[in-house]
Amino acid sequence: MSQRHTLQVFEQYQKARLTFVQSVADLATRPQNIETLQNAGVMALLRPLLLDVVPSVQQTAALALGRLANYSDHLAESVVRGDILPQLVYSLAEQNRFYKKAAAFVLRAVAKHSPQLAQSVIDCGALDALVVCLEEFDPSVKEAATWALGYIARHNAELSQHVVDAGSVPLLVLCLQEPEIALKRVAASALSDIAKHSPELAQTVVDAGAIAHLAQMILNPDAQLKRQIFSALSQIAKHSVDLAEMVVEAEIFPAAFACLNDSDEYVKKNCATLIREIVKHTPEV
Known part of the structure; x- marks a missing residue:
């Protein structure tokens, strides 16, 4: 006992x-x-x-x-x-x-x-x-x-x-390629948070191949993911003509224009911001 x-x-x-x-x-x-x-x-x-x-x-x-x-x-x-x-x-x-x-x-x-x-x-x-x-x-x-x-x-x-x-950026780009939508969202958000501060940081994100993987998801049905995609591309494109051209060369148009009519207000807003950040640099773009 x-x-x-x-x-x-x-x-x-x-x-x-x-x-x-x-x-x-x-x-x-x-x-x-x-x-x-x-x-x-x-x-x-x-x-x-x-x-x-x-x-x-x-x-x-x-x-x-x-x-x-x-x-x-x-x-x-x-x-x-x-x-x-x-x-x-x-x-x-x-x-x-x-x-x-x-x-x-x-x-x-x-x-x-x-x-x-x-x-x-x-x-x-x-x-x-x-x-x-x-x-x-x-x-x-x-x-x-x-x-x-x-x-x-x-x-x-x-x-x-x-x-x-x-050494986070290449791994964050790999996270974009995972099947889980929640992981894709937060990876796009983190890359956006890195890219926004300077052309050099944005270039680091670009060098890791982020643009192509972000661009591929523009027509994903998940609204929250699309918000983050457009935000990340905007934060890259805003810094310089060269970075804006790289975003355009990823063939985001005409798909991005379609998102201006998206049912989600934030998708529309972030898409419009992306277009603004691209066209502001030069008439050619």
Whole structure:
């Protein structure tokens, strides 16, 4: 009886930890709970659970942290101050696909708020780990990593260059070619976020062969994908005559003109923006 009783104590403790992280993750989805969770010291309580022996506790703790960090820059800064990021980056290389998705979500949630917080994500070595995730077999891990890289790159040219230097662009172009629509969308968005800052960054995206793969998807029935396609092509074409001509040479017309009558307002808007960015350079184009 005493052995069974002893094991029960451990089982109860495990159940309590899992119940705790599941409850916090659920509470963190509602804005009205955030301040109460923060005042109760939730960050410090979640941190050790990232290294829990039970995988489901680890994953749910990371998900809860991501939801909290996503809510405000103040909470994202708490994640940085709590020295949680290095732990997540280490786990990206070591853990299973469910944890990798959750860890990438936390990195994205921190990086989105400001260039300074995005730099904190870079400083803890996240870029290399995220780029490795782009080579994972599981498309949902690739998608989570692509989201995070895009959120880092979108702030400014310097951060975008770091994302490029980590070797992400060729792998993002490969993600465009995957069958999953959600992955295609986020890859096009990330390439757009990289290309928008300067002609040099746009040229890096072009050199990886992105234009041809983006152009092929102009008539894809998925409206959200088309929005991102036109946005990415616009961010490339806007910089110079040469880049605009490369977009035109990918034979996006007359298919692009048809999208001006698309049922989705954002597709129409982004398509019109692309045409504007092409024709503004010179009468010949």
